[in-house]
Every structure is written in C-alpha cells, then in structure tokens.
Amino acid sequence: MDAKLKKELIQTFSERLSQAAKMYLENCSRCGLCIEACHAYASSPETRYTAVARAQNIRRIYEEYFKKGKIAKKLNEAVEFSDHWMEKVYETAYTCTGCRRCMTYCPFGIDTGVIQGIAKMLLITADMEPKTLEMLADMSIAKGKTIEKTKENFATAAKNLEKEVLERWRSEGGEEVVPLDVQDANVLYVALAGKHSIIPAAAIMNAAGEKWSLSYFEAVNFGAFVGNPAKTKEIAGRIIDEAKRLNIKEVVICECGTAYRVMKHMTGEKPFGVITLVELIARYLEQGRIKLDKSKLPGKVTYHDPCQIARQGGIYEEPRYVLNHLTDHFVEMTPNRQANWCCGGGGGLVAMGEKDFRMKSAKVKAEQVKATGAEVLCTACENCHTQLSDLNEHYGLGVKVEYLSDLTAKALVQD
Amino acid sequence: MSDITPAKILDLKGLPCPMPVVKMSQEIGSVNVGEVIEVHTTDPGSLSDFPAWAETSGNEVVDTEQGGEFIKIFVKRNN
Ligand code: SF4
Ligand code: SF4
Numbered sequence: 371m372d373a374k375l376k377k378e379l380i381q382t383f384s385e386r387l388s389q390a391a392k393m394y395l396e397n398c399s400r401c402g403l404c405i406e407a408c409h410a411y412a413s414s415p416e417t418r419y420t421a422v423a424r425a426q427n428i429r430r431i432y433e434e435y436f437k438k439g440k441i442a443k444k445l446n447e448a449v450e451f452s453d454h455w456m457e458k459v460y461e462t463a464y465t466c467t468g469c470r471r472c473m474t475y476c477p478f479g480i481d482t483g484v485i486q487g488i489a490k491m492l493l494i495t496a497d498m499e500p501k502t503l504e505m506l507a508d509m510s511i512a513k514g515k516t517i518e519k520t521k522e523n524f525a526t527a528a529k530n531l532e533k534e535v536l537e538r539w540r541s542e543g544g545e546e547v548v549p550l551d552v553q554d555a556n557v558l559y560v561a562l563a564g565k566h567s568i569i570p571a572a573a574i575m576n577a578a579g580e581k582w583s584l585s586y587f588e589a590v591n592f593g594a595f596v597g598n599p600a601k602t603k604e605i606a607g608r609i610i611d612e613a614k615r616l617n618i619k620e621v622v623i624c625e626c627g628t629a630y631r632v633m634k635h636m637t638g639e640k641p642f643g644v645i646t647l648v649e650l651i652a653r654y655l656e657q658g659r660i661k662l663d664k665s666k667l668p669g670k671v672t673y674h675d676p677c678q679i680a681r682q683g684g685i686y687e688e689p690r691y692v693l694n695h696l697t698d699h700f701v702e703m704t705p706n707r708q709a710n711w712c713c714g715g716g717g718g719l720v721a722m723g724e725k726d727f728r729m730k731s732a733k734v735k736a737e738q739v740k741a742t743g744a745e746v747l748c749t750a751c752e753n754c755h756t757q758l759s760d761l762n763e764h765y766g767l768g769v770k771v772e773y774l775s776d777l778t779a780k781a782l783v784q785d
Numbered sequence: 786m787s788d789i790t791p792a793k794i795l796d797l798k799g800l801p802c803p804m805p806v807v808k809m810s811q812e813i814g815s816v817n818v819g820e821v822i823e824v825h826t827t828d829p830g831s832l833s834d835f836p837a838w839a840e841t842s843g844n845e846v847v848d849t850e851q852g853g854e855f856i857k858i859f860v861k862r863n864n
Binding site: 515524531563564566567568 | 799800801802803805806807810827828829830831832833834836837838840841842849851852856
C-alpha cells in the first residue's frame with residue numbers, strides 16, 4: 371500500500387471519529403456477551419463472525435494511529451494500514467448486516483453499526499467498496515437529475531396498474547386510482563420499483579379514503595448500504611424536495627427497512643412526518659377506516675421483525691395489531707421483537723448476491739422459522755422478504771413468504 | 786411496436802428490488818457495442834431507473850413500450 375493512500379485512510383478514519391465512535395472503540399471489555407448474539411456466529415461458529423472480532427479489526431487500526439504509548443500499542447495489537455488489513459476491514463463491513471442485535475446484549479451498548487460505518491468509509495477511500503452498491507447509489511442520484519424526462523412514462527405505468535388495484539379495492543367514482551403530483555396530500559407514499567410495492571398500498575389507501583400521492587422516486591437508499599453519507603443525503607433529498615414541493619403532511623415509506631431508517635433517523639428535521647406503511651395500516655384499522663376479513667388468511671401465520679423497522683425503529687406492536695385483524699392463528703417466533711434473529715440479508719448483502727454466505731450465516735433464522743410450525747411467514751421489508759424466500763428454498767422450510775401489506779390488501783372488506 | 790431488432794431478450798418480470806438494474810448491469814456486456822437488449826419488466830420504476838442507470842454507465846435507453854402485459858425497455862450498449 372502506498373504512503374498516499376495510507377495518509378488518506380488515516381484522514382478518513384479521523385473524520386469519522388465522533389465522541390460516540392471513540393467511546394465504542396475504547397470501551398470494549400472483551401466480556402464476550404455479544405458473541406452468541408450474532409446470527410452469523412450462531413449459524414457458523416467462527417470467531418471472525420463475532421461482533422467483537424469484527425470491531426477488533428477496526429480497533430487495532432485506531433490503536434496504531436490515534437492512541438499514544440508504545441507499550442499500550444503493543445499490548446493492544448495495533449496494526450498499520452496494509453492491503454492485507456484492508457481485507458479484514460472488508461470482512462468487518464460486509465459479513466455484518468448492521469442488524470444491531472449484538473448491541474442489545476453489550477453492557478456498554480457498543481454500536482457495531484458505527485464501527486461498521488467507519489469500515490465502509492475506509493473501503494470507499496481505498497476504492498474497495500462493492501461496485502454493485504456504488505452503481506445502484508449512482509443510479510438513484512442520476513435519477514434525481516433525469517426524472518423530468520421519464521415522469522410521463524412512469525405516470526403511464528402507474529395508470530396501467532389501475533386494473534390490478536381495483537381488483538383489491540374498488541375506487542370511488544372519478545378518483546385517481548394511483549395518483550401522482552397531488553398538491554397538499556396527506557400522504558406521499560414512497561414505493562420501490564416493483565408493482566408489488568405499489569398495488570397493495572394503493573388499494574389500502576384508497577379503501578381508507580386517503581388523500582395520497584405516489585412518489586416518482588424509489589424509497590431504498592443504496593448510499594446508506596455502501597456507507598457514503600453524502601450520497602445517502604442526496605438520494606433522500608430527492609424525496610424530501612418532492613414532499614416539500616407538494617406540501618405533504620406525512621411521508622409513508624413502503625416495506626423497506628433501510629429506506630425507513632434513512633428517512634426517519636438520518637435526514638434531520640423535516641416539515642413532514644415519516645412513518646412506515648405498517649403504521650399507516652394499523653392507524654386505519656384503529657380509526658375504523660378499513661376492515662379486514664380473517665377468512666382470507668387460513669392457517670398458522672408468523673411474523674419476522676425487520677431489524678431496521680423493529681430493533682432500530684421501535685415498531686413492534688403495529689404489525690402485531692394488523693396481524694390480529696388478519697388472523698386468529700398468529701404465532702410468535704422465539705425470540706421475537708428486540709431479540710429477533712436478523713434474516714441475514716441486510717447491509718447490502720441481498721443486492722450484492724453473496725448467496726452462499728447469506729444461507730450459511732442465517733441457518734439459525736431458518737431453524738427459528740421452522741420451529742413456529744407456521745404455514746405463512748410474513749414480514750414488512752422487501753430485503754427481508756427476498757432473503758426469507760431464499761432461505762425457504764434453501765432449507766426447504768415449506769412456508770409461504772408474504773408481505774404484510776399484500777395480506778392486508780387481499781383481506782379488505784368491500785363495503 | 787418498436788422496429789428495433791434486439792440481440793437479446795432479458796426477462797426481469799416480478800424480480801424484487803434491486804435485481805432488475807443489477808441483472809441489467811451484469812448482462813449489458815453480453816451483447817456487442819451498438820447492439821440492443823430488450824428488457825421485459827413489470828416494474829413501473831424501471832421506466833425511470835433504466836434511463837438513469839444508462840446515463841451513469843454510458844449506455845442508452847432507445848425505446849420503451851407499454852400497454853401490453855408487461856413493459857418493454859430497449860437498451861443499447863454504447864461502450
Ligand atoms: S450488527 Fe448484527 S450482523 Fe453485525 S455483528 Fe452485530 S449481530 Fe452480527
Ligand atoms: S458485549 Fe460489548 S463489551 Fe462485551 S465483548 Fe461485545 S462489544 Fe465488547
């Protein structure tokens with residue numbers, strides 16, 4: 371590794387050294403309470419898959435460049451930046467899904483997400499970040515600039531979804547079924563590219579008589595997956611500008627955990643609220659604006675708490691409230707809520723492929739699903755849905771993997 | 786109907802996020818420069834995603850078609 375890159379890496383590291391980061395790098399007592407907490411280690415017990423080992427890869431660099439004292443450095447196994455060590459940094463960043471389960475077991479609350487953030491930024495500096503994630507982030511940024519040219523085509527495609535939305539909920543006469551550019555709407559709904567992320571939500575909001583508008587942009591933020599704060603901000607900024615332009619009351623994020631985390635927790639003060647689609651559905655049920663028919667969902671149903679919505683966002687009860695309106699046969703996974711096992715697909719791993727690692731590191735998730743005896747496994751995050759579908763196939767779980775929104779839309783009582 | 790003759794047809798219907806763009810970026814190298822891939826998708830978002838991806842990768846969306854059972858996007862490899 372040349373001296374110039376080393377210097378740049380030290381600079382990057384120092385820019386990421388907030389007080390919190392310093393505390394997380396200095397306070398680990400090596401108690402090991404986080405070891406069993408990581409799904410990767412629980413599934414495949416190799417030391418490198420523990421939270422503490424991943425953090426050590428970053429901590430040892432910290433010791434070298436940001437701590438004083440020769441003896442202390444030796445004792446703490448300080449290492450210099452090298453090509454070999456950057457491979458370890460890569461392992462820290464991309465064998466971890468950023469699920470933060472470990473953090474909830476750590477007596478010091480050491481946030482692996484912050485340490486992972488340093489690792490990802492170092493990789494960007496060394497041009498070692500996963501190119502797929504970078505490409506997707508750049509596409510989203512370019513979309514912010516080219517959107518005027520493609521709006522008309524998107525509007526036609528949204529209009530073409532009418533029939534499928536109406537199959538789930540009949541519209542009131544004269545209403546737009548998938549409305550765009552609605553000034554002063556209560557809700558700006560931000561979906562993903564696929565129609566499966568638009569149709570159920572549209573049916574539900576129409577059934578509730580909501581004044582809503584579909585965003586031209588996709589909710590997911592690959593700037594966050596690749597760990598680039600500037601890109602994360604620019605990608606989220608497209609939606610924030612759209613919401614401001616339309617004078618929106620609330621931005622509702624589709625079933626995408628990362629999208630919710632970024633918009634809710636990483637974009638500062640905004641002149642509108644941010645909620646998930648599952649919270650909106652729960653609110654409609656509570657207000658009696660929609661009713662659901664339990665006969666549409668026979669058999670045992672279980673729910674996977676997406677890490678970014680549940681452990682990170684604190685949204686535990688709303689999905690259960692919705693499920694209690696959908697079925698009398700809901701069974702919890704064990705453990706659940708804050709202690710739920712990560713699906714193993716977060717942190718960009720699904721987009722990157724990484725199927726062997728994703729399957730190997732989520733054996734414990736597959737076993738947890740199997741133990742419920744459920745026929746339907748539902749969740750509220752597209753990334754989790756993809757990973758759970760892959761696990762279903764790989765481990766022969768024999769469940770139907772469903773989106774909570776789709777189950778809701780299919781059970782709407784038409785009155 | 787488009788009168789473009791594609792070198793390849795890529796079926797990306799019903800894939801989860803972000804697979805359509807990922808697959809497109811993987812497949813573009815499988816045709817020659819100047820040739821066109823005809824993409825079949827059911828994603829409304831692809832109509833904005835693919836032109837944006839083409840912009841960043843130096844390729845080009847030369848035509849789109851809607852109204853049938855699925856959306857068609859014609860992507861020309863430019864480099
Ligand atoms: S954040 Fe999740 S994946 Fe990462 S080390 Fe902690 S438990 Fe493991
Ligand atoms: S639980 Fe916390 S203090 Fe203990 S080893 Fe893990 S990170 Fe270090």
